[in-house]
Amino acid sequence: MTWVKICGTTNLEDALLAVEAGADAVGFVFYEKSPRCVSAETAREIVEKLPADVEKVGVFVDDSGERIRAVAAEAALTAVQIYGEPRTAAGSAGNGSPALSGELSAELPLDNFRVIVAMPSERLVPGGIITGSLPGSVVHAILLDSGTGDRPGGTGVTFDWSKNQEYLRALGETAKIKIIVAGGLTPQNVINAIETLQPWGVDVVSGVEARKGKKDPEKVRAFVKAVREMDRKVG
Numbered sequence: 001m002t003w004v005k006i007c008g009t010t011n012l013e014d015a016l017l018a019v020e021a022g023a024d025a026v027g028f029v030f031y032e033k034s035p036r037c038v039s040a041e042t043a044r045e046i047v048e049k050l051p052a053d054v055e056k057v058g059v060f061v062d063d064s065g066e067r068i069r070a071v072a073a074e075a076a077l078t079a080v081q082i083y084g085e086p087r088t089a090a091g092s093a094g095n096g097s098p099a100l101s102g103e104l105s106a107e108l109p110l111d112n113f114r115v116i117v118a119m120p121s122e123r124l125v126p127g128g129i130i131t132g133s134l135p136g137s138v139v140h141a142i143l144l145d146s147g148t149g150d151r152p153g154g155t156g157v158t159f160d161w162s163k164n165q166e167y168l169r170a171l172g173e174t175a176k177i178k179i180i181v182a183g184g185l186t187p188q189n190v191i192n193a194i195e196t197l198q199p200w201g202v203d204v205v206s207g208v209e210a211r212k213g214k215k216d217p218e219k220v221r222a223f224v225k226a227v228r229e230m231d232r233k234v235g
Contacts, residue, residue: 001231002194003180003201004224005057006208006215008036014215015046021224025055027081027203030063030071035212036205043075057081057116072113079114081143116180118143121159143203144168146183158184161196168197187222191230202227 006018007027015026028043029036047056058075060068061083072080121144146159161181171177178200181193186207193202208223210216 002227004227005201005203006220007059007203008205008213009046010036010038010213012046012049015050017215017217017220019050019054021221022228023224025057027057027059028075029059031059031061040071040074047076055079077113079116081116081118083118114140116141116143118145120145141178141180141200143180143182161193165196172198172200187219187226190223190226194230
């Protein structure tokens, strides 16, 4: 079954809505520049009321490993989604390269949290994503978004799905790398995204919102329903 994450969760009502609709994960944004940013305390209050089998994912952008660890622990997260590499203790930011440095292993509690590495699709170059290898013990999945360096995600627009279609399929089928597709997904286009890219998972924010930070119940239900109908179609 396709893994479904409803991201940008800011309140308990929306989190429970995602669970009721059949989502596998809810996401909490800890990037201060995002209109959907929440505190670790708020996320913890929501997480405590969610089923144990629902993934709780924290989204971080060019953050320090120390802060990622602290927030993940306080909010009782089960996974972290990182745009760019964690900053070192000295404060220097990573370059956002998909080839992971040893710093990622050193900075994050990999035994406790799943790690999802997110990056703009524009940085996906055939052959480049595996240059440093992505061992499953370090990275659980790669999330492709339509963001840029200035705006890492939440753009509400899709990237060119056909551009790297065959390469993405090969990563999933041959390299066994889990690919999550994000960026501009809606209840209307998610089936096309799955047909084109055959990803392991899909991630949605603005496509199921009534306004920034507040979900539209009908859109959330329609999104998950569309994905599940596609799952049944392909068996």
